[in-house]
Amino acid sequence: MTFVPHTEAERREMLARIGVSEIEDLFQCIPASHRFPTVELPRPLSELEIVREMQHLADDNLDVGHIPCFLGAGAYHHFVPAIVDHVISRSEFYTAYTPYQAEISQGTLQAIFEYQTMICELTGMAVSNASHYDGATALAEAAIMALSATRGKRNRVVMAPTVHPEYRQVVRTYIQGMGVELVGDEGLGSNAPRTDVEALIEMVDEDTACLMIQTPTFLGEILDLEGVAEAVHAKGAILVVVCNPISLGLLKPPGAFDADIVLGEGQALGNGLNFGGPYLGFFACQEKYVRRMAGRLVGETVDTEGRRGYVLTLSTREQHIRRERATSNICTNQGLNALAAAVYMAGLGRCGLAQVSQLCYHKAHHAAEAISVLDGYHVDLTVPFFHEFVVRCEKPVADINRRLLYDYDLLGGYDLGQTYPELAGHMLLCVTEMNTADEIAQLVEALEEIAR
Amino acid sequence: MAVKVHPDCRYTKSHEWVRMEGEHAYAGITDYAQTQLSDIVYVELPEPGDSFSQGEIYAVVESVKAASDCYLPVAGEIVEINEELEDTPDLVNQDCYGEGWFVRILVEDPDEVEDLMDAEEYRQFAEEAEEEGAH
């Protein structure tokens, strides 16, 4: 099935109109030696067969619908209300492209405008863009934006070691050709697994474009941002904060602490786990940086009859106009993922998001307290955390996770030794509203038995 | 369409003007430049105290369809910027040689100004550019 509609008669008629006799005649411009190569692919499948084939692949997986999941570390299992998928399944949304023609894209444009509004509310910031590819690329764009906002005169970026390890790798990939010095994340320092914010601030000097920190950190700790922006600004640098959007149902947003750029992974807002993507990176900044911001922006205006309408605006920052002097090469946003996030935020609303946030908080604390009293495990309950916490284990984490999986049908935590050598033997557990009291009890009991 | 010039200004080939007043100079973009850009929506200016050499990019002017770099016509230190432009960038469209000025410069070498085109030379230059653009 190719979805090509032509009948043989129509094909002949069209070829005749063009003035050629065979379809091959249209490809004379391709060097003859390289024309019509053999392409080795499996035989075509009917729709019925592809369904079977894909189900067969799915059967080789274990999905979180069938096993309690205590894994987070940047991708979170949350409840997604039914309405979210119903809205993003409207093909007027998903079969449209970037809203270049505003008059017939008001649906997409207004939806983004509303998304921008809700992200501003959530983060406490003045301006939000239409989203980036994911949290990691949003952070890379923030670094580039900070370098540009300090007019290329500052060449150093200070990044906390407790920013998501993959985000830190992505920042390095992005800036590798820019001659920028990246410091701060070499090791966790003596406070591990806590983050030494003071030490990071100390590293910000007159050549530093920005300080980039994450709260709650990758290791779960909620950082107190009081005074951080002030200290960073005193050096003429910019404060970039990565945060978890669900935590903002409970916690004071970074905007209230004068952060300059606030961003994060928006997956938790109404987007499924999807084995890592597509997600969306939300990105918000103070008003004074709006023209430095990469990515799409929707603005309100009026039509010739004075009716309210929406357009893509400030497009002169973008690659198709500014070319090599553009703020970034990004062309699109994650339109459909941002739509899902908007429907989720509007659906849960003022009370609902706070409720999700509280459910995560209390359940995670319940689990942490229960695990902290078990033999063979240590949890530092003095560290303020949201829905993820570090457990020091006396047995190797890989062994514990294997037993949780094979003997107890539980998806265990993230093995921190993989990315932080100094945290070998430490596990990062995540608890969300999806985990019932029963599941938490199962986990605690399983851990207890495994330690014996 | 005739190209408007100001008799007291000197001009660059990239369509900036500069006008000396004592040891200071005012600078902005020409009528030809603002016409080409059409409705100007934003002017990004440097900060007072910044120094630039002659021909260095010191500002960016944006319309809906284009963003264009502006090159400083003479070397010097920026002593004042036109803050009015922040809220009313269309001053550049309305009065580019007057209220739509960009910056005031403490000029390093006034001789640099003398090397630029005078009003009549620039008028010819811009009219030729306009004619070429029409093709």
Add this chain to the structure above:
Amino acid sequence: MTEPIIYELGAPGRCAARLPDLDVPRAELPPAPLLRDDLNLPEVTEGDLMRHYVHLSQMNHGVDVGFYPLGSCTMKYNPKINEDMARLPGLVETHPYQPEETVQGNLRLMYELQEALKAITGFTAVSLQPAAGAHGELAGVLMIRNYHQSRGDTQRTLMLIPDSAHGTNPATTAMAGFEMVELKSDNRGNVDLDDLRAHLSDRVAGMMLTNPNTLGLFDENILEITRLVHEAGGLMYGDGANMNALLGITKPAETGFDVMHLNLHKTFSTPHGGGGPGSGPVGASPALAEFVPGPIVYAEEALIAEDEVDAENGNGNNAADSPSEYHRGTWYSLRMPPQSIGRLKSFYGHFGVMVRAYTYIRMLGAAGLLEVTEAAVLNANYLQVILKEVYPLSYDRTCMHEFVLRGEVEEAPDIRALDISKRLIDYGMHPPTNYFPLIVPEALMIEPTETESKRTLDAFVDAMTKIAEEARTNPELLHEAPHKAPVTRLDEVRAARNLILRWQPDGE
């Protein structure tokens, strides 16, 4: 037709989603200075919310609504089975950090998609990491940079880019720390070979070329171009935005490209989503294969333990370290290629998009993909041969999957491409790409795609012909168009001068 902002539809206390009560004891909250007071999100019922978004959707034009000949974007029909497969819980309700043995199905899908893309393009390695075309482009340019650096060839800082290139090419070049050098096109729309020769040196890192280019023309000198660039020590970057013209027709790797991104959302029928998510995998020649972004999926023959995790019947009887039996099979794992430029995003790419593209490729097979390109090129040439009698065509030769007209009408000097575009909206069609490529004045870039019938194409011809007539007889009709859209032309100057980027309640 306008729709209120979602906030305007709300009333205090409403909520469209209900969550369970807390089933564990409450813990002590963090100190008050860390807590927020209020979160101003909409308060609406589920019914109001659904109606709001249905109304918004009705203000959109999509491929499922009508013809969408937006050049360079390949707005083909998006098969519905793709959507269903991308919602199979067994595939997508999986966490990216799950143990490898619990996601073998996903990894196999990714591996087979890598293999299929290699077969289609002729490349040696494929990475599915990049999130979109521009992201793949960044990958490709960084790969070229790292290749030269790994050989100590550090003076190569120039990137050659034809004047017909996408605007992303210069932007990407700058991000990767290269300097761009623009090359001219000749009068047949090919790269000017003399200009190319004049710019080649040991400072050239490579060349970025879209082939077929943005005029929809296949560069007739492609083999000579790639030979010259290689001879000078440079590498060829291919922009695969136009791959819909080449399926089964020619393999880019075999014409001399070293790295190229593909757009799964263009060529392989995954929906554009109102501007994303896309997916921009990169393919690489042997020289660059080890530099692709990672991780990517590797397959190897291995002994695999029999005891599977069975969540429904799990009873905890199996000892973890002593699986009872083994069988020989293929094991899939994620690894970083040896000299990878690094990670381009978190996790492994847009898996949900890969599921759709994989479904499509498996349904079409090699013969189907060839048929796609043949029909796409047939449709474009059919429109071109008729419409060049109505609007000027700058480069009059057989086109590939798209072509570029000039939006100019004799005897109607005030009519611009934009006016023609806006009037097309009144005929129920999405306008072509406007003002691009820059080398054609008043460009209208038309890409019909293969999924449009002759009947639709004829309707488009009729509309374009009528519009040319209207331009002569009633130009105001075009200047004031569209007349039948939810809104009339919007004031972009006002939007940019007086920035309103979020909703505020009245009086704030």
